[in-house]
Amino acid sequence: MEPLTEHRPINGPIVYGFLRLSKSAAARQTALTRALAEYCRSHELVLGAIFIERGTTSARGAAFTGLLDVLDLPDVYGVVLPAASHLGPKSIAAERQREITRSGVRLMLVRDNTTRRTPTRSRRRTPSSAPALDAET
Secondary structure, eight states, X not given: OOOOGGGSOOOOOEEEEEEEESSOOHHHHHHHHHHHHHHHHHTTXXXXXXXXXXXXXXXXXXXXXXXXXXXXXXXXXXXXXXXXXXXXXXXXXXXXXXXXXXXXXXXXXXXXXXXXXXXXXXXXXOGGGXXXXXXXX
């Protein structure tokens, strides 16, 4: 009997990660790498490689140039970042985002800071405002 299709290995969409780290500890790099890998696993993406930039102040650092080079390969789906801040300071990030978009791939963020939660007003509970519990709970 053949296994179900869902149980056969498939080659999912290929993505490449990008990290911008400045003098960070190895533990931070490991944690961010794991976060990218987990994001890809949960979204059924294949993480081809992770490009790591350390302390570059130009828009065309070696790691980013390498990332752009692999985006020209066939079957590349996108770029995954822990957060938009990994593209660099605002002046550099805007140009890098344009370059990624220009290549025709998707830009995915593990932590998207664009969704803002509306602040909720906290109320102090008084005995009269406490919810009543059912006898069954």
